Amino acid sequence: MSKQDSLPVSSVQAAGFVILANRTIVRVSGPGADKFVQGQFTQHVDEVTEGQSLRAAACTPKGRTYCLTRLVRDGNDLLMDLENSLIDNTLSHLRKYLMLFRGTTMDALPTARIIGLIGESAATAVAGNGARTLKSPGQVLQIGDSHLIRIENTYNQTPRYEWWQPNEEHACPPDVSEITLDHWRESSIAAGVPWLTQATIEAYVPQMLNLQHLQGVHFKKGCYTGQEVIARMHFLGQLKKSLYRLSFKNTNQAPEEGTRLLMNGKSAGEVVNAIMTGNQQGELLAVIRHDADPDLLSLEGQELAKLHLEPLPYPVPEQDKRTQADT
Structure with missing residues (x-):
């Protein structure tokens, strides 16, 4: 950089x-x-x-x-x-x-x-x-x-x-x-659009990165490499985590890709992309479990950093805890 x-x-x-x-x-x-x-x-x-x-x-x-x-x-x-x-x-x-x-x-x-x-x-x-x-x-x-x-x-x-x-x-x-x-x-x-790095290659199926909400997955096309797993997750409603946008503050350094997000000391997700946007503040995209409480999340290794859930510019029905279907 x-x-x-x-x-x-x-x-x-x-x-x-x-x-x-x-x-x-x-x-x-x-x-x-x-x-x-x-x-x-x-x-x-x-x-x-x-x-x-x-x-x-x-x-x-x-x-x-x-x-x-x-x-x-x-x-x-x-x-x-x-x-x-x-x-x-x-x-x-x-x-x-x-x-x-x-x-x-x-x-x-x-x-x-x-x-x-x-x-x-x-x-x-x-x-x-x-x-x-x-x-x-x-x-x-x-x-x-x-x-x-x-x-x-x-x-x-x-x-x-x-x-x-x-x-x-x-x-x-x-x-x-x-x-x-x-x-x-x-x-x-x-915009809620992720990109891959060395730390996140082969870490997620496309739906975990919200690609189905970014015109990136066609569920009715024919066979392609990986399709069986991707289709099963979609049609059987097996998606348990997806991409969220958060802001962070009280730190001078953006977390590295792959940094774990913790809830009560246990892993609840990982940072996909992050960037500083000002003095001791920034924004990130992270794949997080749907059952995690955003108010209890912290960054591993940066425990003093404060996280806040921010809206995405597109709806993600899977993140509604009342409906666990992958639609």
């Missing part, structure tokens, strides 16, 4: 752009591209169109998530984005299956990039009034050979977008302030 990225970030209400240098675009192309992706990801590729991009996960046979990504249609190809810190591990997993599809390739695009945009004014600086046609997460506007994607709002309804540039760099939006990568990560936490 750079010195700039380690600084406290400002309010997620501020408009701005950031080059997401922590992520790499990967192109899947060839006659078996759709079938390959269909067999490895939780999303139905037929629903990924020029006008719609969807989130997806890739999982082990035991249903444990090793990749969180977004799928984007680019002509006859499919694009996805991978965290740089995990790209080697992810591609190694996927190439075990890719060899079954002759003539199909999966290549990282080193000259491609994604720009994150916060605020409608940042999006209109890129696409003019066309950006205002993007009302819902996943909607896509073509800008030449690039793709402007509406993604999830923050909890306070601040619009967010991603500008995918797979073939050539387009100029950053003029008259829009550049923000830090940590600012973007803060907005992701405020």
